[in-house]
Amino acid sequence: MGNxxxxxxxxxxxxxxxxxxxAELGATADHRREDEQQAEQQQEQEQANPRRxxxxxxxxxxxxxxxxxxxxxxxxxxxxxxxxSTWSLGSLSGGRLNWSFSGARNSFRHxxxxxxxxxxxxxxxxxxxxxxxxxxxxxxxxxxxxxSSRNDLYxxxxxxxxxxxxxxxxxxxxxxxxxxxxxxxxxxxxxxxxNSVRQIKDEADIQKVCGHHPFIVKQxxxxxxxxxxxxxxxxxxxxxxxxxxxxxxxDLVRLYVGEIALALDFLHNAGIIYRDAKPENILxxxxxxxxxxxxxxxxxxxxxxxxxxxxxxxxxxAPEILCGEPYxxxxxxxxxxxxxxxxxTQKSPNIKRHxxxxxxxxxxxxxxLSNAPSIAQINGCLQDSDGDSEDFLPEEVQDLAxxxxxxxxxxxxxxxxxxxxxxxxxxxxxxxxxxNLSAKQLLSLSPRDIIARDGxxxxxxxxFDQETSQCAINAFLDF
Numbered sequence: 001m002g003n004x005x006x007x008x009x010x011x012x013x014x015x016x017x018x019x020x021x022x023a024e025l026g027a028t029a030d031h032r033r034e035d036e037q038q039a040e041q042q043q044e045q046e047q048a049n050p051r052r053x054x055x056x057x058x059x060x061x062x063x064x065x066x067x068x069x070x071x072x073x074x075x076x077x078x079x080x081x082x083x084x085s086t087w088s089l090g091s092l093s094g095g096r097l098n099w100s101f102s103g104a105r106n107s108f109r110h111x112x113x114x115x116x117x118x119x120x121x122x123x124x125x126x127x128x129x130x131x132x133x134x135x136x137x138x139x140x141x142x143x144x145x146x147x148s149s150r151n152d153l154y155x156x157x158x159x160x161x162x163x164x165x166x167x168x169x170x171x172x173x174x175x176x177x178x179x180x181x182x183x184x185x186x187x188x189x190x191x192x193x194x195n196s197v198r199q200i201k202d203e204a205d206i207q208k209v210c211g212h213h214p215f216i217v218k219q220x221x222x223x224x225x226x227x228x229x230x231x232x233x234x235x236x237x238x239x240x241x242x243x244x245x246x247x248x249x250x251d252l253v254r255l256y257v258g259e260i261a262l263a264l265d266f267l268h269n270a271g272i273i274y275r276d277a278k279p280e281n282i283l284x285x286x287x288x289x290x291x292x293x294x295x296x297x298x299x300x301x302x303x304x305x306x307x308x309x310x311x312x313x314x315x316x317x318a319p320e321i322l323c324g325e326p327y328x329x330x331x332x333x334x335x336x337x338x339x340x341x342x343x344x345t346q347k348s349p350n351i352k353r354h355x356x357x358x359x360x361x362x363x364x365x366x367x368x369l370s371n372a373p374s375i376a377q378i379n380g381c382l383q384d385s386d387g388d389s390e391d392f393l394p395e396e397v398q399d400l401a402x403x404x405x406x407x408x409x410x411x412x413x414x415x416x417x418x419x420x421x422x423x424x425x426x427x428x429x430x431x432x433x434x435x436n437l438s439a440k441q442l443l444s445l446s447p448r449d450i451i452a453r454d455g456x457x458x459x460x461x462x463x464f465d466q467e468t469s470q471c472a473i474n475a476f477l478d479f
Contacts, residue, residue, distance in 0.1 A: 137188045138224060140197060144204045145224040150232070154183065160239075161280075165190050165200075165296070166228070170235060181220060184231040191229070203295045204231065206272055214439050215263040217283065217293040236291055238284035245284075248343040249454035250404060255445060256282075257340050257407065258426075258437050259290045264336065265423040268329045273301040277335035278316045279342070288447035303329060315348050319414050322355055330416035337411025344404050345396040349412055354392055403431040 138147055154171040157180065161168040166186035173179045191200055204222055211218035211233075221232040238244055241256075248256070260282065267274050276297040283291050297311050306326035318334035320327040341349055393412065397405055406429055413419040420426050427437045435441075451458060 137192070137226070140192070141188065141201075141224055141229060144201050145222045145229055147224060149225045150221065150223050150230070151225065154181070163294075163296075165194075165196065171232075180235040180237075182217075182233045182235045184233065186229040186231070188224075188227060188229060199296065200229065202300060203298060206267075206295045206298050206300075207231075207233070210267060210270060210272070213263060213266050214443060215259050215289070215291055216266070217291045233293070236283035236293070237286050238288065240280050241282040241284060241290065242279040242342075244288075244459055245451070245456060246346070246459075247456060249450065249456060250344075250401060252447065252450050252454065252456065253340060253343050253404070254431055254435070255442060255447060255450065256290055256343070257336065258432070258435075259439075259442050260292070260336055260339070261423050261426050262437070262439055262442070263290075263292045264332045267298070268303055268332070268422075271300055271302045273299050273307070273329050274332045275299065275312050277332055277339065278313050279339060282339070288451065289443065301329070318416070319351055319354065320416055322351075328416065330419050330421050333411055333419055333421050334416075337408060340411060341394065341397070341408050344400055344408070345394045347394040347396060349392045349394065351392040351414075354414065403429075407431045 153173060155174055157170040157172055159167060160170050160182060166184060169183045169185065171181050171183045173181075186200065191197055204219070207217070207219040210216050217236060218234045219231065220234060221230075223230050223232075245252075260277070264274060264277065274292070274295070274297075276294060277292075281292060281294045283293055285291060299307065299309075301307055306328050308324075308326050310321055310324065312321065312331075312335075314322075316335040316338050318327060318331040321331055338348055341347065393408060397408055400408075410420045410426075410429055420429070423437055426432060427435075450456075
């Protein structure tokens with residue numbers, strides 16, 4: 001009896017700390033009814049989830065144990081049941097929610113920290129493969145140029161040519177020095193600065209699509225590094241047309257004009273305008289057949305359509321381009337006529353007088369003349385023949401055979417609609433009378449035999465010494 005008073009006092013103090021509803025719950029009949037309902041729910045849950053039933057059985061066994069002092073402690077009981085119920089709910093969801101309400105905030109903090117750490121390590125492992133770590137210039141050109149460089153597969157032999165945007169090297173594979181290619185290296189910064197990104201992509205597409213033609217240089221591969229673009233093409237060993245041959249017989253002119261015409265006609269039917277036909281872009285193969293190269297000025301243009309961009313080399317530009325007028329595929333046939341004139345007479349036509357007269361006759365400048373070159377430009381670029389002559393063709397044309405004069409006058413016609421504009425029309429002129437103008441027929445002929453028979457001199461290749469080769473290697477590394 002002496003110990004009952006302190007125990008009752010302690011219980012009364014704990015009871016005062018409980019919520020009013022919880023104190024009354026253990027002393028009323030409602031509490032017993034709730035216990036019966038909980039027992040029924042427990043039986044249902046035991047049938048649905050044995051694990052939860054086991055856990056709740058343990059909780060009730062713990063609840064039924066009396067206080068060591070002989071009295072119940074409802075607060076501790078309520079807290080344990082609450083924690084066990086939470087734990088059971090976590091076990092139903094696969095064991096992922098192993099936290100109690102009392103430690104929920106800390107558990108969330110630790111779980112979020114672990115998640116952030118795992119995501120950070122995941123991003124770190126993929127950091128080198130993400131798109132935004134690559135140079136911006138790679139993204140600009142990666143639709144056409146591979147991002148895996150091939151430079152380590154080739155070694156530089158010598159420098160072939162140098163242009164406005166880059167250089168061309170002769171390269172050989174390191175595994176086999178007998179396998180050679182032409183490698184064109186272009187500076188990305190220069191292309192972007194001159195707004196020529198679309199132009200270089202068109203060049204790559206056109207050469208890739210048309211490279212299977214026997215008179216067009218074939219493209220092998222494309223790639224890029226951080227600063228440069230690389231175009232790998234087949235190597236044409238005998239170089240530019242006029243670097244090997246300066247004088248041509250009528251039979252050799254017939255062969256070469258026919259091969260160039262077949263290449264141009266193929267491009268035109270494919271919806272491409274070449275716009276850069278000149279001897280520097282006509283290469284001679286090992287058998288001395290011709291191949292067209294350098295499609296930097298080419299453009300997708302369907303047959304019969306016009307464009308207005310003024311581009312090309314003055315000496316080979318058609319009158320409609322120089323006058324700033326809309327032009328079509330006929331400009332390529334004019335350029336072929338200029339090349340044929342150079343082969344037959346070693347001179348170029350001079351249309352300076354015609355252009356000046358046309359300017360004087362124009363009282364009010366038309367809108368189409370806004371892109372035309374100035375008179376100073378015309379005077380500076382077209383001075384290959386006598387300016388006082390009414391005929392813009394060289395005087396030496398009068399001494400040619402009928403076939404030679406006829407082909408020049410049919411190709412070098414001022415009016416584009418009257419100019420020869422197809423292989424079919426070229427087949428009808430006197431130069432190709434009784435001649436089968438087809439690729440198979442021309443490839444069956446031997447230019448070397450014609451050169452030897454007509455006594456035409458072939459100029460030897462310039463020998464590249466070790467110093468020159470080293471300069472080319474240094475230029476490739478700097479580019």
